Amino acid sequence: MEQDMEHKGKKYLCGVGVGPGDPKLLTLAAAETIRTADLVLAPTSYKDEPGRAEEIVKKAIGNIPIRRILFDMTKGKSGIELRKSAALIAAREIVNLLQPGGKAAFLTLGDPNVFSTFNLIANSVSSIDPGVEISSIPGIMAFQDLVSRTGMTLLDEEESLRLLVGLQVDSKIEEALMDDSSAVVIYKGGSNLSAIVELAKKTGRLAEGWIGVKIGLEESEVTTLQSVGDGPVGYLSTVIFPPKRH
Template structure:
């Protein structure tokens, strides 16, 4: 039985969905932990919604199912802050209990654990509940890197800045970023696809922009931003609007 003095929580980035994009270090961390926790979407009543998420599907390529523990998070809750935080607290209590019992727990998160990840909130809660716990993270491939590789879009050149915007903050934030210099990446824009398309048109950034969803999965979709319509897209859709590049090779060095 583990003690708080020897407890270790490791946030492991498992990439955007393609199991081949989990790093060797990530696989080793998943296999070394006593248990692997995966986040599960909450049903309306707050219980396990039953859906197998992207992180869980990826983890099961590398560890046996009996080592995986599903923990409910209100991942789809945007309007009820109280309900969302109650879910985080309950998840923290559950993971804290697992740490006390088993000593080492890995938490698998899509993308990278330090980029818009649920792991951030979990780690803060665990630090309060399990004094002396050791917290580590293992970086993962992000959706913007995978989309760039699959679409041929270049994220940055020379001195170009890179701006990452979660569209859950509102399309106005994205429009401000598109009006500035450099490449702009938008995460989680599926529900506001029509507003994103309008922002691209208004800032003249549609032509070279590309969006993708379900990267590395059978239902993968990668299209030019000119194809964006009024219909909502999958929530985890990613957009890349490359910097305006008028000069030749190395012109921005």
């Protein structure tokens, strides 16, 4: 009985991955969690416009109430600090609005535990109320969707995967491309596409490279890296190099 009372008094926060963009790729577990949540929140870059995660859910589930959390996507340290401040404000709202036993669902593109704002929200909620139970529902990531569209086998046998961010093209990306046994996935590299292409040429990986822009949306584009030119392309881009198989 005591355990039941404790369970009923808890508050819950779940990060829900909604996939890369196609509403049909929203998982059953994600849909159920969203439908049964007492509070659904989603990040957006503009206060009066829905973010992509919100748009996906409304297409898949319908016009459910969703509270928007404004996240500034400025690059660098200043952007990180702005996002931390936004997460703290949202965390206070979550803790205050949830009744004992209440459940909040925070929507994220792709997976909530990979390159996601959910980590900031979860950490902020825990700092305010350590008793809130944190969980997550995995989501299909953009690179997985892109792989399925190219027909490639991304990994086999003892090959490895390197998942990187391309906001800055540095030695990490070059080092990854030099490892022929690794598949290399680069997120958010659209503004630096020309530098990525040059590194791919230098390391002999250009011929196998693919790029997807706005994966999952109606206007999505999937093409070989050789044919796309030097860019830049959109922020929401994914570049993939399968291992170099001899």
